[in-house]
Amino acid sequence: MLKIMIAVDGSDVSIEAVRYGIKLLHSGLNAHFVIAHVQKEATLLELATTDSDLxxxxxxxxxxxxxxSAQELLKAAGASYExxxxLGEExxxxxxxxxSTECDQIIIGATGSGGLRSILIGSVSRxxxxxxxxPVTIVKMPEENEAADEENDAGGD
Structure with a gap:
């Protein structure tokens, strides 16, 4: 059984990465998933003014x-996961x-679609x-969602 880590940050593209993992499962891949999320560590100011354990x-x-939401999708698909x-740098x-969890592969989402936007977005996945x-699989949003995002970025409705 393969052990595959899927990075999840709550964004639509990270949920798309979970859907991609489920698609692999439904195509016959025998896999256990590790849903991984990283929170940035507290700043020195936060640590100085608040209890670090809190x-x-x-x-x-x-x-x-x-x-x-990633857990809900995996549960509904009958997938094995943890x-x-x-805390740390993503x-x-x-x-x-x-x-540390002895994964065989990583699946991670990225939002860049080309040009300047591609350079600025997706630095963690890169x-x-x-x-x-x-091995790392980078999952992008389906093209119809990207086209809508680009239209919204350009001020379209």
């Missing part, structure tokens, strides 16, 4: 809320999660792909 617990709770929530921490020793 901040960490709030971050973990927020992470659990952000992965809830959830890993960590790309390196995602790679650490994949390695960093994961660049630095991970594991």
């Amino acid at each position: 901040i960490a617990n709030a971050s973990i709770e927020a992470g659990m809320d952000l992965v809830a 959830v890993e929530i960590s 790309a390196n921490t995602l790679i650490d999660i994949a390695e 960093e994961v792909a660049r630095h991970s020793r594991l």
Whole structure:
């Protein structure tokens, strides 16, 4: 059985990555998924003014809320999965999660569609792909959603 980490941040494209994992499962792949989410660590100012355990617990709770829709999709698909929530810098921490949970592959969403937008968006997925020793599949939004996003970016309705 393959063990596949899917990075989830609550965005539509990360949910699309979960759907891609489910599609693999339905095509006959025998897999167990690790749903991974990374919250940024508290700043020095936050740590100086608030109890660090309170901040960490709030971050973990927020992470659990952000992965809830991914869990619902996997449950509905009858998929085997576990959830890993960590604090840290996104790309390196995602790679650490994949390695510590002994995953065989990583699936991550990216939103860039070309040109300047592609350079500015998707840096976490690019960093994961660049630095991970594991195979990385980068999932983009379906083209019809991208076209609507581009129209909205241009001021269209």
